[in-house]
Amino acid sequence: MVEVLPRSRPGVEEGRKSDQEIEEARAREAEEETRGLSERAVDLARYFAGKIEVIPKVPVRSLKDFSYWYTPGIAEVSREIHRDPELSFELTGRWNTIAIVTDGSRVLGLGDIGPEAALPVMEGKALLFKYLGGVDAFPIPIRTKEPNDIIETAQRLEPALGGINLEDIASPKCFHILDELQRSLSIPVWHDDQLGTAAATVAGLLNALELTGRKIWQTGIVLLGAGAANLATARLLKALNCDMGALTVVDHKGILQSEREDIDELMLRNRWKYELALTTNEARTHGGLKEALQGADVLIAASTPKPGMIKPEWIQSMAPKPIVFALANPSPEIWPDVAKAAGAEIVATGRSDFPNQVNNSLIFPAVFRGVLDAHARGIPDLLALEAAQELARHAKVKGLTKDHLLPTMAEEGVFPEVAAAVGIKAVELGIARKKRTREEFLQLAQARMARPKELTQVLMKNGLLPPMPGQEVV
Amino acid sequence: MSETRAAGFIEEAAASQKEGSRRLVVRPARAEDVPALAGLLVRLKRLNEEFDPLLKVRTDAEPQAAKVLELGMKDPRMLILAGEGTGPDQGRVVGVARAALRDRIFYTPETEGVILDIYLLPAYRRKNMGEYMLAETVRLLKERGAGIVTAEFPAQNQIAVRFYAKRGFRPLNSIHAKIL
16 A cells, blocks of 8 residues: 555546546556656655664763663663563663564565565655654565565564564465464564555444444445455454455455365465355355445455456445445546446545545554554454554544545544554553553653654754755655 | 165264354265266366376366266276255255275285265365265275275375374375376
């Protein structure tokens, strides 16, 4: 998912072109928009050569102070931690330090571009972690594609870290890696492409269901795409008591069902998808998206989109007041105006220039702020759900409408609340090393999430951060 | 095999199932089962293909399977069983077992029952239905004189290795292959 998007929206093409042509033109336009940004991004990358840096968080009045910060004084700090390694969460910055680990095997829409090419993306993510969440995140692209090597590398990094964010690792190996690391480590491990996107989706969905008077256990949901995001969404939906038998998953081979030709291959290669094949689609609908959508209440599309892949008449065949989430970027699987014209009651996309942006940035900074402030030992799905539910609740503060399903990134006050909800949930679940009250979590999160913004402003103002060179394109 | 005997194979409420009431009825295969059974056999061979490139499935595997099944049903030394679904799958073939009786020339016991194929559709797995299918196959092989039972499957198929190991089977012969 792209966090920063152009403001302008592609215009509706006039004339007597076919739907397919119009769709393709809009997709091209969306790509054009990104192209202008891309050139500028390369220039800026060259100019700044990196997006984050390490700066001191202690005063250094003179070199004498290093007797505390370093030898000889520091030896006693080490001795204390040696006696009780848990003290590393108190006496060092471990509690606020995470690694962004990737093998570069599925970076954005670029595919398997390798660890070096993944680095600028991971730096950007680290900047988001810092700026939005106050989290010190280190980009760690690693040179291996082997799931077990990735697992081992992450395990060996644990002593330095308060948490790990897995990023842009291909599906299905990402599922095994996340499961194994969550099982074996005593720090939170999160895969944002799975859980961040899924939690934001679920938050939006909960409010969409409420607006259309539906209960999740009576709702027929269709998931288009069976990659990291949608498989995690399915997992969270299950935890929310969704009727899994009424859930239908559609991928590039059609409707997932337990007798599909490739089912045994899935059993061996993608057991997460295999499980879904066994537990979903109780009616055993065969066919493709068209068949899946008939009478369905909700469509959640998180796929590799092709222009025109969702036909308006298929939206028309859904239940009354259907909910459509078309989350692909930059071109959604169906454009909001097309979906609305076909009868969609509520539409959400991944783009910031349409209402209802389902954006993982609504989730991950707050989730990490919460678990890090709790010095949490892990990050079970219940915490992702808690974040989703808290986010959904806060959309109501400004008023829940069809065009305001979720808080926007501009509603900054929401995120410390989400962090506090996650923190207190970690305490309730007994996985918090540091037990705090909700009020304490909230105050910490407010301060820690505000500080990097303030810091950036100050550094910009006094010239320690150079001004942006050249002409803006957005 | 007589109808009364076949009725004896019907299993009443075997293992209690968490996910619904799907149960399996195991009975001797009938001529009309052949297309469905052939489809299942090919699924199994395709699964084998996943384990080893030397097990690449032929394009005419399905008619081949039908032929083998038809011949097998007439052969007193072969055993072909159909697993029939219940509930929404009432009367539908959802599983297959194929086994053969072979003479052991040098060893005792002298008659060996060889399990060649057991396959169940995914909805019937993990419910002890595979175990039931195996037990029925073994029972019938024993009834026909087998003193030892063996199972053939790809060496790389760890699922099968575990399935049989759990039920007391251990490696006996190895078949080693090399493409010419």
